Amino acid sequence: MESVLKKMTLDFFGEGRHKITPEELIEAKNVLLLDVRTIEEVGSLSISLKYHPNIEYKNIPLHELPDRLNEVSREKFIAVFCPGTVRETMAYTYLLLHNYENARIIEGGYPALSEIVLPGKMLKVIRKGV
Numbered sequence: 001m002e003s004v005l006k007k008m009t010l011d012f013f014g015e016g017r018h019k020i021t022p023e024e025l026i027e028a029k030n031v032l033l034l035d036v037r038t039i040e041e042v043g044s045l046s047i048s049l050k051y052h053p054n055i056e057y058k059n060i061p062l063h064e065l066p067d068r069l070n071e072v073s074r075e076k077f078i079a080v081f082c083p084g085t086v087r088e089t090m091a092y093t094y095l096l097l098h099n100y101e102n103a104r105i106i107e108g109g110y111p112a113l114s115e116i117v118l119p120g121k122m123l124k125v126i127r128k129g130v
Helices: 002-007 010-014 022-027 039-044 062-071 086-097 109-117 119-128
Strands: 031-035 055-059 077-081 103-106
Touching (some): 002 086, 022 109, 022 119, 062 086, 077 086, 077 109, 103 109, 109 119
Parallel strands (some): 031 055, 031 077, 077 103
């Protein structure tokens, strides 16, 4: 934990090395969207990325992450997601502790992520063929 915390300097946060915007997410290649919400939350509002073949979606509730860490590919860029910031920050830190240097938090959380499906942004993605 100490080594992870020591890397979290002004440069680290100032340069945004801990986050990714939804726009950057939908344009990135080989992405895993790691949803750390509970099964009940996902059952109430699910995420489908049918028009985003560059993004693999996986739900691993935060409390299951230690037992299911092997399901998180080290070969992918990992974007951690939950409706607030507490669980995604905990999951992000946990991934860093286990040497997942390619993990980021989605800037703006759920509200920002939901904006990528607005008609204008969706049309742009479909036309680009991301």
